[in-house]
Amino acid sequence: MVREAAGEPAVQILNGTVEFDTAAGERFRALENVSVRFYPGQVTCLVGPSGCGKTTVLNVLAGFVQLSSGSVRWRDGDRPRLGYVFQDYALFPWMTVRENLVFGLRRLARPELRAREDELVRRWLKLVHMEAFEGYYPYQLSGGMKQRVAVARALIYEPDLVLMDEPFGALDELTRQRLVRFLDELLAQRRLTVAYVTHNLREAAVLGDVVYVMARSPGRVVAEIPVDLPRPRGLHGEGTLEVERKLYELVASQAEEEV
Secondary structure, three states, X not given: OOOOOOOOOOEEEEEEEEEEEOOOOOXXXXXXXXXXXXXXXXXXXXXXXXXXXXXXXHHHHHOOOOOOEEEEEEOOOOOOOEEEEOOOOOOOOOOOHHHHHHHHHHHHOOHHHHOOHHHHHHHHHHHOOOHXXXXXXXXXXXXXXXXXXXXXXXXXXXXXXXXXXXXXXXXXXXXXXHHHHHXXXXXXXXXXXXXXXXXXXXXXXXXXXXXXXXXXXXXXXXXXXXXXXXXXXXOXXXXXXXXXXXXXXXXXXXXXXXX
């Protein structure tokens, strides 16, 4: 099923510019006039070289970073419930797998979801194939297992928008491919609104409904690429590889201009 944009964006950044003061007392422009839209039920990927401001965009959405100019517009006016999956797992080491899932559910879920705690924990443990490990602590898990738990913790309380910042970037290539395949299959079953940052162009082609290509110095959007492929897509399908080639050409052309 192809996820088409419908109605108003869940959130949009309009002409967003972010500037920081450096330790040397200079002004650094991380983003310049960036406009991006995130539609309900779509995965919107941000790709581009290191330093182009991809994570800064996520942090603006999360409220960690304020725009120097421009605006953030939420469809219903206020920032809704967010989920955040970081690159470094960010699980609580003193909590078991189950306790990590329950933490987000009790703190952030709507009352009707909190009342279904046991059911939701069982469902998400099954979805991420961690049923046999609910009593384990993070130090007892592999990197891939930790990140499956991190994904489940971010999704179990049904956030309105999920922010994913290189969620599989710290993993070896085989584990990464397995988790991209897992997320591809999950997205075929569940309609999620996701802002997804990655350096991996194959990953963007598999997961994204829309891909924004960014360039640096300063960070800016240079292309918006729709991905009209049904899910699940798979890592090696002809359509996936064609989207990856298109993204590579765009990113490579920007890298050549920077040299």
